[in-house]
């Protein structure tokens with residue numbers, strides 16, 4: 019046997035095992051796999067032609083994302099002599115299980131034994147790894163196929179290495195569970211024994227790869243692989259952004275202008291500097307609009323521990339100037355949105371003659387729905403650590419956007435991007451907040467102030483709730499006309515909400531195509547006369563992404579209104595909804611005025627009303643829709659298509675005599691195409707149900723005199739165990755085959771929860787909720 | 800200088816006596832498994848055991864922990880019930896982001912030590928101080944029942 023293939027060489031002291039043992043917590047010291055002596059290697063360049071080029075001039079999916087995708091096995095896989103397979107995860111882990119699911123795809127295709135797989139987190143480097151923006155429910159959707167090819171290519175290289183070693187045709191060898199077999203001679207080699215030889219072989223052409231057949235999958239679609247970081251999470255060893263500890267590190271918090279756009283007038287740091295442990299108080303400049311990802315400025319307190327920094331901040335005396343948004347008041351603003359929603363606005367889709375059809379309708383129904391600002395409030399608030407050594411900045415952060423963080427830090431510190439490294443820790447939740455790297459830039463600036471010494475910046479909960487990039491606030495105005503049979507013959511929807519684009523450019527008062535395509539413009543109802551309008555709304559705070567974004571207010575309004583129409587027509591809400599959707603058909607989203615389509619190809623991803631009908635049928639069957647319920651109980655239905663996934667929900671509520679709401683059960687049916695890791699899909703959907711209940715019953719961020727009123731969890735309440743749905747049953751619809759394009763999972767469970775809940779309350783009590791949160795609207799005392 | 804008994808080890812802490820135990824553990828001792836979520840006794844992320852009693856370390860000054868046995872998530876697995884709870888968490892795949900789970904496990908372990916066969920009402924009472932933003936409550940309930948050996952576990 020040739021030397022590198024000698025299994026006797028394996029021993030527990032070699033570097034590869036060291037890696038396996040310690041680097042699960044290696045965020046603090048990037049090991050760069052230096053111990054992996056015979057690793058396949060991590061070349062520092064990928065050929066430009068290895069990122070996708072679509073023949074279609076219009077790019078879709080991962081092709082359309084910055085830096086596209088990469089499927090080079092040398093970038094994503096390393097095999098040590100002991101057989102440990104290290105797989106890179108280049109997307110951020112924030113609870114969706116991506117550090118389990120994506121590497122699991124690679125492992126399956128390469129026939130690696132999951133027990134011998136080690137997952138390593140990629141730093142921000144999109145040229146090397148492809149797009150890393152972990153948002154839009156697209157990690158699996160965009161990287162399932164590239165990761166399959168990574169695994170298949172690695173398997174093919176191992177097969178080729180074994181065949182060459184045995185001097186047999188490659189067709190005669192097979193890969194199985196971390197070994198290559200030659201059945202004709204009964205010979206076997208372990209992956210570790212083949213690592214060095216395989217690493218020297220050329221990467222096979224993409225076109226020559228043999229992907230596994232679905233029936234041969236070992237892990238994909240099975241849901242039997244435990245969460246990779248689970249053991250660390252239940253033992254307190256998991257490292258989040260807030261947990262970073264470096265030698266001689268300082269700890270910082272910042273007092274930011276309470277009103278967005280506000281400025282510092284004066285401050286007195288004398289008392290703060292007397293707090294034991296405080297070492298420095300420093301002013302950070304605020305940035306001119308637009309907000310973009312820029313830090314808000316303010317006064318930073320740097321100390322020897324977090325508590326001292328917080329105490330120091332409490333002792334600051336600061337005078338702020340409120341600036342242009344100093345009179346932002348949520349009650350006043352709601353009235354402004356309502357006024358705008360009652361007047362014609364920019365027409366964004368129009369079919370037939372809505373005005374005439376409304377005129378001639380036998381019955382007219384009109385309703386207005388309000389959904390307030392929300393804060394993402396991930397359990398781990400934003401946090402980042404930075405140090406600058408010899409002109410090179412290193413960052414450790416819980417970020418959904420490592421590459422964007424890297425670019426912005428480079429810009430702010432006037433460094434080249436090559437001199438900025440962003441290590442991605444685990445995220446204690448993200449929900450869109452951690453897509454914006456303002457806090458990462460803050461940490462870098464503070465390290466700069468401290469001559470490059472390591473500084474950890476922590477956002478307290480107050481900071482998180484008062485300075486988030488908030489979910490929009492909206493008024494949705496709907497009007498419909500019914501004919502004699504109760505059919506909807508006219509549909510007018512005016513949606514008014516400040517847009518995310520206001521965060522990135524001045525004077526943006528209309529929702530972007532992306533926001534309108536979240537359920538409003540692409541409403542798949544078969545109605546002859548339909549008009550969608552978008553009157554103007556001005557933003558007075560930083561508007562940003564919140565899990566499922568504008569789908570929340572849109573689904574709340576539309577799915578509530580459908581149930582209102584059913585009631586007006588005297589019909590069962592399920593039947594009425596199915597009638598509105600009409601027969602099964604595949605609609606080109608462009609014909610609905612949806613030019614965005616979640617960034618996906620309109621051909622691969624049409625709006626499939628058959629699939630929408632199917633989730634509705636499935637969930638209503640499962641929930642025993644139409645069955646008898648006791649007094650005070652009710653079922654509510656809602657269905658929503660978002661992130662190219664179809665979801666329908668039935669919520670069961672019980673409302674007591676005095677108006678106390680409880681939720682015994684939620685049924686959810688999900689058609690997200692092929693299910694790569696069904697176990698984590700279920701957990702995401704369960705989580706969406708609870709977050710949906712939370713925002714519907716309690717969630718509200720409101721402003722007075724420009725500042726956020728809620729400052730911690732006593733005021734910004736979240737659903738707890740005792741008020742959570744007691745049972746959640748997730749029904750995953752099987753996909754036809756693995757060639758069906760994948761849908762998103764992280765977000766689409768959320769939008770239908772609030773309307774299903776409010777529809778259930780209506781069924782139980784006759785009371786219609788049109789304003790979120792529900793809070794004590796049901797109380798009878 | 801304050802000396803605390805943390806996970807069976809005496810540890811000298813050079814911080815003012817009113818420093819919350821949370822920050823002493825995280826920043827001074829380096830036990831970062833105990834989490835910061837709110838700082839105002841509102842979320843449970845910072846829960847530790849003080850002489851077996853579930854305690855919010857974010858509002859407990861180190862002076863109040865002197866002479867008590869402090870147990871954190873890092874050592875709860877050495878306790879028989881704590882280990883059972885962790886195992887149930889793993890077998891039912893409870894964690895999503897995992898950030899709240901230190902506090903959840905500390906709360907659940909304290910519950911099962913006090914009440915080996917808790918009812919749903921017991922679980923609600925013991926666990927409602929702990930927020931999980933990811934929404935893992937149903938699995939937490941199921942895992943507590945599994946750790947307690949209560950049948951009809953469904954997730």
Ligand code: FES
Pocket residue numbers: 834835836837838839840841842843844845846855856857858
């Ligand atoms: S951090 Fe102590 S209860 Fe929230």
Ligand code: FES
Pocket residue numbers: 113397446447894895896897898899900930931932933934935
């Ligand atoms: S698992 Fe993320 S907050 Fe509970």
